Amino acid sequence: MINSRTRTRNRRRAAVVGTALVSALLTFGCSAQDPDQVGPKNDDDTSTAATKQPTLKTDPQLRAMLPADIKKSGKLVSVNSGSFPPYLIVGSDHNTTGASADLLNALGQLWGVKITEKTVDSLPSELTGISSGRYQMAFGPVGDFKERQQSNDFVDYVQEFVVFAVPKGNPKKITGLESACGAKIAAQAGGSAEKVIKDQQKKCAAAGKPKLTVMSFKDQPSSILAVQSGRADAFFSSQAPLTYFVKESGGKLELAGTGQQNGFEDLYQGAVVKKDSPLVPLLQQSLQKLHDNGSYDAIMKKWGLEANMIDKPGKNMAVS
Template sequence: MRLPRTILAGTAALTLLSAAACGGGGGDAQRPAGATALYDALPDSIKETGVIRFAGDSHPPYRIVANDGKTVTGIDKELQDALGKVLGVRTEISIVNGLPAALSGMLASRYDAFNGPVKDSAEREKQFDAIVWMVTRTSYLIPKAGSAAIKSSGDLCGKRVAGTAGSIVEDQAKRLTEWCTKHGKPGIDFMGLADTNGTILAAKSGRADAAGMTESAALDVLGKEKDAFTYVTQTDEQGAGVDQLAMLVPKSSGLGPVMLDAFKKIFENGEYKKIMDKYGLQNVAVPEPKMNTAATP
């Protein structure tokens, strides 16, 4: 017996719907053409949105924020674009008000990562995976128009130093204060501010005698305002050492190991070196990325 056309058509439609539900329309349908094992290893939440959300404060030359408060250029943008390319997803940066906002935002799942550069510490590794991709030393911008006679980092004892609150610079200032007191000098009066731009303005306005920041950031400012500042760099004797700087990713997200592999890829394909060379950061580059170095015995 032959079935009516309407029944045949209905049966065919149901067959197509079943095929879509069972195999054709699952996660594989969303997989980008040419996706690699790195993409497959990403957390499902990122594969669903196709984007990794970075938090970032204003911190030239890492994050140079345009007047619209949204457009970002600089090292971070180029580094994140390179990472996104090997991962097969887009990246975006949301500007936040300093390190505490970035950390709390990641723990609240508003952001997936924060590129810092922020110091890798055992305390931070309790909640975050830290992918180390550079090192640094702390430098201090000194306004040429200022009255404070600062010729070396030792002359900062007893002076007002502005720096980003909760940053590596604050840690470095504490070590420098210990050095000052050990040598019978008054400690540093540290002013914790929201971002690097704020520290520069504090020094320019006379509210601070110096602005502390990473050496790469100090060199960037000097390149733009060479007639306005000089700078001094903290020494090993004063507790500077060479700090490991990292991108932070919440441990709970599972993104950390994948991001480490993405960093390894951009080291291998030359993108890392290209970016570091472009911004004159050869002296703070590392031979390979590592994760959670502070917890390593």
């Protein structure tokens, strides 16, 4: 459970993210209403993790930890399930931008390999593809949960919070998870937020409260567009991308239910690899180096993600 100290820290972080992200959006934003720019591509699309970060030198010790096949080919593929701004924005030119893209580029420089992004149709496809060995990793960040650790390992590098994006004025008066009864709530299919809102749907029904309708979409842009078009009353998801979409909406959307647990304990997100993959220690040590040399701080702040920074990367940090 989140203790009072953590809850206070979370509220402070939540307040920081809105202000900090405005500056980043003015420079790097793309419209949530432009599916060609932020929508997912098909299963065959591959893109370079583009960035303008300073070049880092290859670290011989880290490179030596690479699996032999990756070292030989000089290539590594990171899979994703579409745009998750401001962490990952998949452009119409098949390039990716965002905090995760910048971090991936920095890792590629440390390892002396070219890392590319491959977009698939959904988060479940992403996770099962990694656990089956079809894909080498997903850098995400993807939510870390105990049940997911049965098939995959996580190297967490951010903390997230789950809230609602609602139309300006919050017509359904959604103030948290329990007040969602009677509303139509959008969620990304296969994600942790979808599971939590579906559990709340059952609680609303058991308590005899107005029906909560869950509308599942394959990606973030489709979900937020459902709210913008009036098909859904709210989108339940991670606060960082929702803050991005709210800022991009031109005053048509706002956040609701901030500063609360909303069905989650401390929520960590990060890179995902196959269970017991040799990439786990490599990712953890490499991300720690990016912490130590200041790259992590610079990239996260560049994208307005100060509220989501953690002190050090960690393996399987989920407590539930």
